Amino acid sequence: MPIPLESNSLKKIYRNRGRTTTAINNFTFSVKDKGVFSLLGRNGSGKTTFVKVSTTQLTPDEGYVKVFGKDVVSDEKELRHMISLVPQESRPFPHMNPYEHVYLFQKMNGNSREESKDRAESVIGLLGMEDFAKVECVNLSGGQKQLTMVAMALSLDTQIYFLDEPTIGLDIITRKRVWNAINKYRNAGKSILLTTHYLDEAAILSDEIGIVSHGNFIKQGTLDELRSGLEYDTRVALRGRTDIKEFEQYGRVFSDESGMVLFTNQENVEKILSDSFVRKERIEVGPIGLDDVFISLVGEDIEVD
Amino acid sequence: MIKELYRTITSLTALNGFIPLWRRPIALIAVISTPFSFLFFIYLFGGPSKILIGAIGGILFTIVNASTMLQTDLLFYKLDLKFQQVVASTPINPLVYMFGLATGNIVFTLPGLAIFMGIIVFQSHIGIIQILAVIGTLITTWVIFSMFSFLVSTRVREMRDIWPISVMFSIIFGVVPPIYYSISALPGPVQYFAYIVPTTWAAILLKGIVIHNFAGVAIPALVFVVEMFCVLAFTSRFSDWRLNRT
Numbered sequence: 001m002p003i004p005l006e007s008n009s010l011k012k013i014y015r016n017r018g019r020t021t022t023a024i025n026n027f028t029f030s031v032k033d034k035g036v037f038s039l040l041g042r043n044g045s046g047k048t049t050f051v052k053v054s055t056t057q058l059t060p061d062e063g064y065v066k067v068f069g070k071d072v073v074s075d076e077k078e079l080r081h082m083i084s085l086v087p088q089e090s091r092p093f094p095h096m097n098p099y100e101h102v103y104l105f106q107k108m109n110g111n112s113r114e115e116s117k118d119r120a121e122s123v124i125g126l127l128g129m130e131d132f133a134k135v136e137c138v139n140l141s142g143g144q145k146q147l148t149m150v151a152m153a154l155s156l157d158t159q160i161y162f163l164d165e166p167t168i169g170l171d172i173i174t175r176k177r178v179w180n181a182i183n184k185y186r187n188a189g190k191s192i193l194l195t196t197h198y199l200d201e202a203a204i205l206s207d208e209i210g211i212v213s214h215g216n217f218i219k220q221g222t223l224d225e226l227r228s229g230l231e232y233d234t235r236v237a238l239r240g241r242t243d244i245k246e247f248e249q250y251g252r253v254f255s256d257e258s259g260m261v262l263f264t265n266q267e268n269v270e271k272i273l274s275d276s277f278v279r280k281e282r283i284e285v286g287p288i289g290l291d292d293v294f295i296s297l298v299g300e301d302i303e304v305d
Numbered sequence: 306m307i308k309e310l311y312r313t314i315t316s317l318t319a320l321n322g323f324i325p326l327w328r329r330p331i332a333l334i335a336v337i338s339t340p341f342s343f344l345f346f347i348y349l350f351g352g353p354s355k356i357l358i359g360a361i362g363g364i365l366f367t368i369v370n371a372s373t374m375l376q377t378d379l380l381f382y383k384l385d386l387k388f389q390q391v392v393a394s395t396p397i398n399p400l401v402y403m404f405g406l407a408t409g410n411i412v413f414t415l416p417g418l419a420i421f422m423g424i425i426v427f428q429s430h431i432g433i434i435q436i437l438a439v440i441g442t443l444i445t446t447w448v449i450f451s452m453f454s455f456l457v458s459t460r461v462r463e464m465r466d467i468w469p470i471s472v473m474f475s476i477i478f479g480v481v482p483p484i485y486y487s488i489s490a491l492p493g494p495v496q497y498f499a500y501i502v503p504t505t506w507a508a509i510l511l512k513g514i515v516i517h518n519f520a521g522v523a524i525p526a527l528v529f530v531v532e533m534f535c536v537l538a539f540t541s542r543f544s545d546w547r548l549n550r551t
Contacts, residue, residue, distance in 0.1 A: 016462070055394040057547055077396065085394040090387035095325045107316035108405075109395055110309030136328070152391065162394075 002069025004160055004191040005031040005054070007217070009063035012049050023049040025215035027063070031193075035186050035207035038194045040294055046215045047195040048088045051164045054193070055085045068159055084156040088164040088195075090149045094138035098129055098148040101137075105152045123155045126184065128177045143170040150178055160191040167201060179205055203290040213298045226293045232263040235292050236272055237284040247272075254295065263292060313397055317405025321378060322412030337417035340366045343485065357428040361511050362485035364421035368443050369479045369504055371414045372450030373471060375407055379458035380467045382406075399455075399546040407451035418443070429515050438514045442529070446507045449533050450478065452540040459544040477502065484508045503532045 010027040013020050024046040031037045039047045052058040054065050056076045065072045070079040092101050102123055106116035124133045129151060132144050140148070150166050163182075167175045175198075182192055182205055196202055202209055203223055210220040219226065227233075232251050239259040247253045250272060251264035264272070269285055276283040325332065340363035347359035383389035392402055426436065457474070461467050482504035483491065491499055499505045506529040513522035 052390075055390075057390055057393055059547060080394060080396045083394055085391055087387040087390040090391065091385065093320065093386065093388070095328050096320065100324065104316040104320055105391075107312045108392070108397060110312055112312075149391075156395070 002066070003030055003032045004034055004068060005037065005193065006066040007050070007054075007063070008065075010050070010053065010060055010065055011062035012046075012053060012058060013061050022215055024053070027212070027215075027217040029210055029217050029220050031191070031208060033207065034189055034191045036182060036192045036194055036205045038196060038202040038206040038209045039212060040196070040199065040202055040209060040290075041212035042298065044214075045212045047212060048164055050212075051085070051088075051162050051193070051195060055083055055162050056080060082159045083162060084153045084158040084160075085162045086149050086153040086164055086166045088168075092137040092140075092145050092148040092152075095136060097132075097134050097136050098140075098144070098151060099124060099133040101148050102151050102155045106155055109156060119155050119157075123151045126154070126181050127151050143174050146170055147174060147178070150181070154181060154185065158190075160193065161185065163192060163194045165195055165197065167196065167198065175201065199289070199291045199294060209290070211294060211297050218297050223290055223293075226290070226297075227288050230263070230288055230293060230296055232265055232296075233288055234264050234266050234269055235286050235288050236262040236264060236269065238262065238272075238276065239282040239284075252296070261292075263288065263296065310401060313401055314405040314408060317402065318409040318412065321406045321409025323409070325409075326412055333413060333416060336371055336413045337367065337420075339370065340364075340417065340421070347485065356424065357516070358485060358512075360421045360424040360428065361515055362508070364418055364425065364439075364443065365446065365484050365504065365507055365511060366479050367414050367417050367421065368411075368446050369450055369484075369507075370475060371410055372407065372447050372454060373474050373478055374454075375410045375451055376454035376457045376461075376474075377467050377471050378406060378410065379403070379455060380461055380464060383458060384464050393546055399544070400452075400541075403451060403455040407447065407454075410451075411447060425515055431515055435514050435518070438519070439511060442507055442510050442514065445529060445533055446503065449503045449536050452536050456540045456544045459546060478504050482508060503529065503536070506532065 007027045007029055010024050011022070012024040013022050023044075027046065027050060039050065041047050049058065050065075053060055053072060054067060056072050056079060059073055067079055068082055070082065072079060092098070096104075099120055102120035103116050106119050107113070111119065124130060127147055127150065129144070129147055132140055137145055137148060146166070146169050150163070153161060153163065153166075167178050170178065179201070182194070185192060186207075194202070194205065206223070208220060208222055209226060211218045211226075219229070221229065237259065238247070238261075244253045244255060244260060247260065247262050250268040251262055253263075254261045262272070273283065273285070343366065344356070344359040344363050347355050347362075351359070379389075389402075393399070422436075422439070425431065425439070429435075431439075453474075457470065458467075461470065481491075481495065482499050482502045484504060488496055488499055488505065488509070506525045509525040510522055510529060513520060513525065
């Protein structure tokens with residue numbers, strides 16, 4: 001059985017009116033098992049371009065992408081039977097309701113009236129959209145519109161789903177509905193490539209995570225693997241402190257809006273705690289999280305979108 | 306295969322035609338107002354004897370205008386809604402996608418076309434063969450300009466660019482060609498240009514079928530069909546279904 005996703009030396013350059021922009025410089029990685037694979041990166045890091053290449057929207061300039069062994073260029077016709085997509089910043093038709101979107105999308109893909117109806121009802125139930133399924137999209141909230149696009153993509157019975165920031169703009173309850181749907185699809189043996197800015201979402205949903213930066217694929221692994229790859233194991237948040245130099249002896253220090261964040265090791269924590277206790281400062285200590293891994297690998301300051 | 310193709314086209318037709326028409330019937334007025342205004346002025350200044358020419362021009366203008374305006378819908382679906390991306394990642398063929406949406410687009414023109422056809426039949430007393438020939442000419446016109454719209458929509462990168470482009474093509478394809486008048490009325494160089502535009506041949510064909518009872522339609526029909534295949538080949542070669550240019 002071919003592996004779900006493989007990208008080798010992928011390069012993609014945009015050319016627009018004489019200007020060139022390298023969106024992907026080098027993406028080399030493979031997703032060997034089915035499940036949820038999340039791509040994390042800042043804006044402009046190449047996530048969406050990768051999704052577009054993988055779903056046959058863009059042709060690579062160099063290298064290749066294979067989805068379940070099918071090349072995105074030479075096997076594009078076969079590949080399109082295997083994939084489903086939620087594009088970034090996509091919107092539903094204003095004059096149609098969510099049910100019509102899913103139903104017509106099913107028919108568009110060749111399903112009978114009965115199949116389309118069953119599938120539409122099933123996905124709308126899965127995502128908890130019954131209350132607004134028959135309301136014209138022009139009258140829906142941003143989150144409900146986004147959910148409509150997710151419902152369309154999930155209604156197709158494909159092997160892999162490319163979800164490009166599917167939960168952007170959704171409130172936490174609605175996000176959890178999407179998470180439940182993703183988990184159900186994962187448990188049903190499907191593969192999902194998810195791009196997201198929400199690190200908690202990636203941490204909760206992903207079997208594996210890939211981190212990208214400035215068009216390069218930096219690292220991949222499970223959350224534990226990514227954590228263990230770091231030099232430090234503990235995160236200390238020091239509120240109101242700005243004297244970075246004083247803490248550099250303990251590890252890596254970043255400033256953020258409310259003070260400083262220090263990545264350090266457990267043996268230093270006691271010293272830092274006692275010092276802060278004496279000064280009556282607020283301090284938070286915890287294990288390194290995905291956001292810390294992300295910052296550490298991407299190597300930029302703490303402001304993540 | 307045929308069944309699946311039928312489902313794809315009918316669902317796209319519903320999406321771009323029947324559903325918006327059902328919910329916003331006012332859009333009908335926008336489609337038929339211009340050709341009926343032209344007909345009104347032709348009647349006003351030319352008298353009852355020119356109504357037939359006005360109706361032939363009106364039926365052709367309606368098709369050309371609606372098919373040219375399809376490029377706006379296609380671009381909106383591509384750039385704003387990102388719907389083309391969703392479809393392009395499925396097995397749906399780009400030309401099937403285009404024809405499905407183009408069929409939906411033509412739904413808005415059906416009342417206008419029916420009225421113009423009624424006037425043509427009432428004024429010229431044409432038979433069933435001529436009616437079928439008129440419909441065939443209109444379908445070919447629709448195919449040519451829908452494909453052209455698709456080609457344009459796949460090449461344009463920004464939504465704001467399409468407004469001037471669609472107006473320009475509407476003039477080139479709907480106003481300059483001799484739809485409402487004889488080609489000899491055009492100045493010399495414009496006549497040569499008009500002969501390149503498929504609308505000219507469609508107009509010559511329609512007038513030949515309706516007014517001259519098929520006299521002299523063989524060459525225009527041949528040129529018209531050749532033009533259709535040229536546009537088909539051109540569209541297949543140069544349209545960019547992928548997003549490399551956007």
